Amino acid sequence: MLNENKIEYSKEHELFLKNVKKRKVLIVFTQILILVLFFAQWEITARLKIIDPFLVSQPTRMLKFLIKLYQNGELFRHIFVTCYETIVGFVLGTLIGTVFAVILWWWDFLSKVLEPYLVVLNALPKIALGPIIIFWVGNGRPAIIIIALMISLIVTIISVHAGFKEVDEDKIKLLKTFGASKFQILRYVVLPSSVPTIISALKINVGLSWVGVIVGEFLVAKEGLGFLIVFGGQVAQLDVVMLSIIILSIAAYIMYILVASLENKFLGWKN
């Protein structure tokens, strides 16, 4: 490991590397094949009237609607609005949650006092608070973002605080022998060793934030993918609903990949 010279490999090792690569290609190929087959059978069975396109839509109809949305310029607006709300939701949820976790770590007494309240709040389905939030902040984007934030906030506080408490006591003791203050202990040991916990909270929050945003849009929105889904359902346009769901899946997937790549950036020392 300390020597990174280039080494001539044996024939056997080259064969091994080739097989590993071959397998990787095969896996990706199969993954794509499944997707293609799925859409192909959807289209074919719809055309042959085996399934009813009115109920389940069909790929070409969705494509037509996609082009229409793109041409009147609404496609990216809807995607942007939903992604924006989601990103703000999970970033705020993770940041505010971490700040609260720091406060609880700092005042152990407070954390003991608040424990049962946090458990109750965590158990409560936050969506139930939707109407109250709309009543308080109005029928608009702030309400959607707050619903998304609420969903991830409590679980972030609990998991990050638990991560803080799991930091090796002896590492803290080491800093104390250097005469470190509590703030220095937080800064030099507790926060850095909790980066993996915070990133995994972030990854979970991305998913939770999507739920919050879509439900929020169901409740109040005039734009966004959640709005398109509700709207499509109301006007009995399953093409709109299906297309929005597919776009939603792709957006959620890309966002997850981006957040997961943060892991490589911040945890470079692991590899």
Added chain:
Amino acid sequence: MIKLRAKDISVIYHTLDGETEAIKNLNLEVKEGEFLSLVGPSGCGKSTFLNVIAGLIKPSKGQIFIDDEEITKPSNKIGYMFQRDYLFEWRTIYKNIILGLEIQNKLNGDNLRMVEYMLQKYGLSAFKNYYPRQLSGGMRQRAALIRTLALNPDILLLDEPFAALDYQTRLAVSDDIYKIIKNEGKTVIMVTHDIAEAVSLSDRVVVLSKRPARIKDILEIKFSIKDRSPIKVREAPEFKDYFNLIWKELDIHVE
């Protein structure tokens, strides 16, 4: 000259189940430049005593003096080395070594030059930008020692510093660390449960009783061979006598 004095130290631990007397009226004097080991049955309170000296635990009774000054909180004159190296995985070796300096706000030219010099002298220069994970156990322990030495303490407290290493590495690392410590002229108090280790490194060995810890005996360790080193003295004729003496003093039975 007396470097450190423990006067009438008693420590009582409190839990909901009751109280435990860990140390009772312990008096000890450590001379400047001396390598002193504390051995005793496991759980006898020797690590507690080290924590008291380090200023991490307040004793229920008694005082610790360094150079005739009383210690009540972690002191700059003391460096602490643990059983494991506790290098921070997310910092490079260099960043780990300057951690203490960073915390005490002492990242100045003189100290950094000292760190560079020690890295050079003790063979870690080439690895300063590596992460701890990439180094062997022995090198990591050496990096941990340099981290402690970077703050230039007079007294080093070693809490079973080699216990986490496998046997062969332990012999090599203890030899290595011993030479570095002697070279730097530090006073050392080491806690260990390894009798051979205590005999091979120490000038004096303090045998502690079962809990609550009291001093049972203090042995001067002297060898007839020249240029003493921890590995060499294991060959000396006196080695096994000291070993047996301490073994008997410890009076350990499997019950």
